[in-house]
Amino acid sequence: MTFRLLARDTREENVIPSHTATATVVLNVLPADLRTPWFLPCSFTDDYFCIQAQYHTVIPTGHKLPSPLILSPGPIYAVDGDQAINQPIVYSIMMGNTDDTFIINKDDGNLTMAKSIPSPMTFTLVVRAEQADMARYSVTQAVVEARDVTGNPLQFSQSLYFGTVVLGSEAGTAVKDKTFPSEILRIQAQYLGFPDLNSAVTYQVTNSSEFIMNKDILLTTVPMETERTIRIEVEANNTVTKDIATTIVEIQVSEREPPSTGVGELGDGQRFSTVDMAVLGGVLGALLLLALIFLIILIHKHYRHRFTCCSGKAKEPQPSGYDNLTFLPDNKAKWSPTSNRKPEPGPEPVQPPLRPPSPMSSSPTPPSSMPPSPQPKASGSPKTVQAGDSPSAVRSILTKERRPEGEGGYKAVWFGKDIGAEADVVVLNEPTADVDSASASGSEGSDDDDDPDQKKSLRLGAVADNTYV
Structure with missing residues (x-):
């Protein structure tokens, strides 16, 4: 905010002579420093509070790693909780650093090893992140486990890799993945369970001068002028443990790129293979089947009485009253002949006409x-x-x-x-x-x-x- 001050040596404004002077005052309103530094990534945050992350890693015994340790869920990093102030953060280890085995960079928080660890053990480091103005600070834990690397050899993810190069490619062309021709073929060897050792692995081609390794990417050193299939050997060497692993790469040189078995590149660089799409289709089909079964059960539950009356057998009619079986139709009457019966002489006699009631009877007699x-x-x-x-x-x-x-x-x-x-x-x-x-x-x-x-x-x-x- 800016204010302008006026000073005058007379009481009234229009008095002569009168002398005046002006001054400008600028007032800057700064946010209050209310929050401590937050270690990222937050386990939970609502822009006012952060459940700070705790870090974890595994390192081999008997080896000193030259590069910063790879921690999970990420490197040690903290920011000022008051984003408007955004004070620089200073890192330090408060406790748990036995024999000063680890060193933390006070500016970026990278944790490195100062010496090797002779035997398996666990370090629980209490790391402090403090604002540069010393106003506020916060702490978190970084757990480092030292394990024996024996039984976890260096190995490639595949024993045989397949690559492709377009005929006529110049030197320095990256070899593409044959399964996904739009992607670059990456050859990686690693230790299972020891992510920090993977950063110390180097690669080289041992049996061909036409290709060279640039980290985990295979590049051509000469133009590819003839169609052929080349098999080369790639060696991975760990500079810390001195472990070595080898693999074979089969490279096909052809006029055009073989048809892709996957889906084209998306906006964010993701690609999906036919197998991925088939799995997705199977899952969707299973969900559709479950939905249909649920719908059928629901319909049967609500309308089964209609199905029963419509599709059930017709019930035999029940007799509505007493049936005198004596009076049956002629076509259904069955008369059993009586033994020793004499034939009747002539037709049945005709009923005589009814006689009128007698006038003598004045009162009815039952x-x-x-x-x-x-x-x-x-x-x-x-x-x-x-x-x-x-x-x-x-x-x-x-x-x-x-x-x-x-x-x-x-x-x-x-x-x-x-x-x-x-x-x-x-x-x-x-x-x-x-x-x-x-x-x-x-x-x-x-x-x-x-x-x-x-x-x-x-x-x-x-x-x-x-x-x-």
Whole structure:
């Protein structure tokens, strides 16, 4: 912020003489130094707080590495937590540096070895990062494990490498990877579990002067003028452990680059092979299959009752009520012939016309009050009830059920009209002519004198061939 100051030797502005003077004041507002240095990369950060990184590495025993140690997850590096201030950071080892085995660069934080370590052991170094103005500082740990390298030889990632060079290439052309022609072939040897030893590996071509190694890249030294296949040997030598490893590189010199088996270069330099795409397609196909299975299960769960009623077997119809198997269609009736039955002479008798009810009966009398005949009914057509026997005429319907053997003919069902509600079903033997006259004369004056037990026996008598309803 900028301010302008005015000074005058008079009280009023327009007084003469008056002398004035001006001055400019610039005020710079600086952020407050609130945060300590942060060791990167942060395990967690929200721009206000950082969970600082802790470093780790493995080194071989009996060897002094000339280059800075390769740490995980990265080199020792810290920044001022107040980015607006951004004070320089000064590094130092506070404790854990047994026998001053390690040295840390105070400006960049690179950790190097001052001497070799004779036996396996672990160093837990407490590293301090302090602002240059000494206002704030923070600390973290760097764990260094010294292990015996025996049993972990130097080895190449492949025993045979394949490269390609375009015919007519000039000297200094990098050999391309035959599998991925757009990429440069890199030949690397390493110690498994000892990343710091890998930085001390050098490479050279031992059996050909047409190629030379530039770190892990193979370059041509002469123009490639003829089509051929060249096999060369590359040797890797570790300057610390003096270990040696060799591999073979087969280089094809052709007019044009062989077709690529991978996907073209992307914007960020990534490339994908056919195998990568096949794996991706397989994974996507598996996910699609799982999604379809889940969808089918979900549909079956919600709509299985519809599938059951639509695709299930039709249930056999249940009987809605009582079926009288006696009344069957003619084409389904099966009559078993009765043994020793005489043929019936002539057609079945025709039912006589119904007789009108007798005017003499003023009050309805249930059929159960009529004395039934104790004699068996003669064979022949069923008879109608006399007018005096019932308040209304009854009629019979022949059935397809035959009478017992020896009698012949069919049984009949008798229906009466205006039967009172109190008479539900009454079963009577068919009266004979003599009994009809006797019952007619007796019904006039001796209805009240009849024995109740006799009436009951007549009403519920022996099984008759005719049924009155």
